[in-house]
Amino acid sequence: MILLCFLAPVVAWLGFGEQGLIHLYRTEMERKAYVDRIHQLAEENQTLLEEVHRLRTEMEYIESVARKELRLIKKNEMIYRFNKKEPRSADTESIIKKDPKP
Helix, strand or coil: CHHHHHHHHHHHHHHHCCCCHHHHHHHHHHHHHHHHHHHHHHHHHHHHHHHHHHHHHCHHHHHHHHHHHCCCCCCCCCCCCCCCCCCCCHHHHHHHHHCCCC
């Protein structure tokens, strides 16, 4: 019983203290989150570096980016734009079928 009285506060201090096991666990989870974020940013950085390289070296890629983002066209080139029709609902189709117009 005396041993339990001395051992219980030591175990509680190790588990819940300022530098205890729970704090250590939370710190480790935070570290893992930061490592994952670092890997994600490194991949994003690599992708951006590859795009910069392509923009500096490939004229076809520069042209495609200019066409998409700036909506540029070549000389004597025509652009056709089509309006998208809205799909008919079932109610509209039934009205059209029932309406007897000569």
